Amino acid sequence: xxxxxxxxxxxxxxxxxxxxxxxxxxxxxxxxxxxxxxxxxxxxxxxxxxxxxxxxxxxxxxxxxxxxxxxxxxxxxxxxxxxxxxxxxxxxxxxxxxxxxxxxxxxxxxxxxxxxxxxxxxxxxxxxxxxxxxxxxxxxxxxxxxxxxxxxxxxxxxxxxxxxxxxxxxxxxxxxxxxxxxxxxxxxxxxxxxxxxxxxxxxxxxxxxxxxxxxxxxxxxxxxxxxxxxxxxxxxxxxxxxxxxxxxxxxxxxxxxxxxxxxxxxxxxxxxxxxxxxx
Amino acid sequence: xxxxxxxxxxxxxxxxxxxxxxxxxxxxxxxxxxxxxxxxxxxxxxxxxxxxxxxxxxxxxxxxxxxxxxxxxxxxxxxxxxxxxxxxxxxxxxxxxxxxxxxxxxxxxxxxxxxxxxxxxxxxxxxxxxxxxxxxxxxxxxxxxxxxxxxxxxxxxxxxxxxxxxxxxxxxxxxxxxxxxxxxxxxxxxxxxxxxxxxxxxxxxxxx
Numbered sequence: 001x002x003x004x005x006x007x008x009x010x011x012x013x014x015x016x017x018x019x020x021x022x023x024x025x026x027x028x029x030x031x032x033x034x035x036x037x038x039x040x041x042x043x044x045x046x047x048x049x050x051x052x053x054x055x056x057x058x059x060x061x062x063x064x065x066x067x068x069x070x071x072x073x074x075x076x077x078x079x080x081x082x083x084x085x086x087x088x089x090x091x092x093x094x095x096x097x098x099x100x101x102x103x104x105x106x107x108x109x110x111x112x113x114x115x116x117x118x119x120x121x122x123x124x125x126x127x128x129x130x131x132x133x134x135x136x137x138x139x140x141x142x143x144x145x146x147x148x149x150x151x152x153x154x155x156x157x158x159x160x161x162x163x164x165x166x167x168x169x170x171x172x173x174x175x176x177x178x179x180x181x182x183x184x185x186x187x188x189x190x191x192x193x194x195x196x197x198x199x200x201x202x203x204x205x206x207x208x209x210x211x212x213x214x215x216x217x218x219x220x221x222x223x224x225x226x227x228x229x230x231x232x233x234x235x236x237x238x239x240x241x242x243x244x245x246x247x248x249x250x251x252x253x254x255x256x257x258x259x260x261x262x263x264x265x266x267x268x269x270x271x272x273x274x275x276x277x278x279x
Numbered sequence: 280x281x282x283x284x285x286x287x288x289x290x291x292x293x294x295x296x297x298x299x300x301x302x303x304x305x306x307x308x309x310x311x312x313x314x315x316x317x318x319x320x321x322x323x324x325x326x327x328x329x330x331x332x333x334x335x336x337x338x339x340x341x342x343x344x345x346x347x348x349x350x351x352x353x354x355x356x357x358x359x360x361x362x363x364x365x366x367x368x369x370x371x372x373x374x375x376x377x378x379x380x381x382x383x384x385x386x387x388x389x390x391x392x393x394x395x396x397x398x399x400x401x402x403x404x405x406x407x408x409x410x411x412x413x414x415x416x417x418x419x420x421x422x423x424x425x426x427x428x429x430x431x432x433x434x435x436x437x438x439x440x441x442x443x444x445x446x447x448x449x450x451x452x453x454x455x456x457x458x459x460x461x462x463x464x465x466x467x468x469x470x471x472x473x474x475x476x477x478x479x480x481x482x483x484x485x486x487x
Contacts, residue, residue: 011355215371216469223468226356227363230403233469234367 005071006160007081011226014074021161022071030064036110048183049109060105067098071164080160083231084211084222085239091144091167092243095137096251099171103179111181124176128185130196133173138203140170145207151221174200178255190263194256204248211241310461310478311471312450315426318458318486321345322424326385326413329398334411336383337457343381344479345453346463349422349430351388351444352400357465358384359404361450366404368472376477379455383409385418387430387446425451425459454479458486 002008003021037052045051069075070093079087115121127133143149144163153159178197180187188196210218217223217233308314321337328334346365350358362384369377384401386392389412392400397410412418419429433443448465452475461479463471 009356216368216473220466220468223364224360224466227359230359230363232363232367 004157004161005076005080006157007155012228017073026068052107056105063098063101082228088240088243094167095171100175137174150219154221208241208244211237312461312463318460321453321457326411329394329410331394340381345381347383348450349385362404385411388444
């Protein structure tokens with residue numbers, strides 16, 4: 001029985017295939033979120049806690065939808081065993097798109113509730129500093145793109161699941177300090193966050209450059225996979241490289257721009273408040 | 280009686296996974312393919328090419344490094360991947376190397392692979408690939424002279440009439456001296472071809 005997308009070595013077909021493991025993951029995360037909003041939401045809110053806004057719920061639902069699309073048929077199946085370009089798209093969705101949407105869609109009171117224990121709080125505080133998340137993100141990125149990992153783990157469902165899960169977790173870890181959701185964890189200032197995101201742009205250029213400029217296919221799994229619509233292995237690899245560089249860069253630089261304008265607005269507000277205090 | 284689809288899949292898997300006796304020996308010449316300990320002479324046969332004309336295999340490939348593969352154009356996996364990889368490497372090789380190589384694809388499904396279809400399919404991979412067709416039994420005899428197992432036709436699907444063909448997944452490399460010296464199983468990568476093809480042209484073989 002197939003429960004998670006992995007390389008099957010059979011000719012690609014557009015006939016739908018079920019992956020119950022993906023549904024279980026989506027149902028567990030979505031169900032857990034809905035349950036928490038219904039059962040755990042406090043009657044009174046203190047500080048900056050607010051009831052879950054419709055916008056937050058929409059962001060979380062969108063993030064979960066992105067996660068589902070990336071993991072399930074056809075994106076998940078094509079990514080697992082046929083096209084490196086689709087795997088790169090999946091990587092971007094797993095790491096750079098779904099996690100920030102889901103983090104922004106989680107109300108602060110729920111985050112605080114989730115981090116109520118001493119150990120979770122300490123982990124969250126450690127991950128608010130930039131070094132550990134940068135290391136986790138870059139190590140997972142590099143390891144998940146090593147040929148022995150792609151070729152070795154991609155053919156088993158468990159191996160494929162482990163790599164996908166590592167990518168998703170690294171996405172949450174990476175975005176946690178960049179979004180700075182909880183003030184009590186002393187999040188980085190906006191300029192520091194911009195610097196953090198800027199630092200994270202460089203390592204993905206390594207696999208992206210290999211994909212774009214290699215003469216021959218890097219991964220046996222994609223080179224020897226049955227062809228999908230006659231797309232050649234090298235052309236597929238080059239598209240993967242461009243996607244990693246351009247789409248990944250677009251997301252990160254786009255986020256940096258938003259942070260820059262937020263920083264600018266924050267500075268303006270501070271100035272106005274200072275002037276009002278003086279007068 | 281035709282074998283079942285399951286049997287054919289099993290046959291394909293066996294052919295991919297198990298080398299002929301000759302291929303099981305070690306490879307101490309630095310090739311990525313499997314060196315045949317006792318090289319085989321290039322067989323003499325004439326089949327029909329993609330223009331519908333007779334093609335004398337031994338005569339027309341004399342003096343070239345010749346790569347021979349038996350497969351069929353309706354093959355869902357092994358044949359298109361093998362030919363696509365060979366085509367990609369042929370385009371990357373120096374012209375001084377690639378023009379000394381002939382890639383010959385012999386169909387194991389002559390009933391469906393007409394010369395026109397064969398030509399059209401092969402041009403997807405490389406314009407210089409040679410496609411040959413002929414009588415099914417004759418093609419099987421040729422395969423056996425090369426030490427490869429004969430092809431087997433699968434049971435046609437009751438709805439579509441399409442069928443699979445179980446066939447060897449090896450590419451046989453004949454060096455310019457006319458001897459089959461190296462076998463390449465499915466799984467040979469482009470980087471392996473790029474390593475071996477110039478070497479097959481350059482190496483001197485001591486058959487004594």
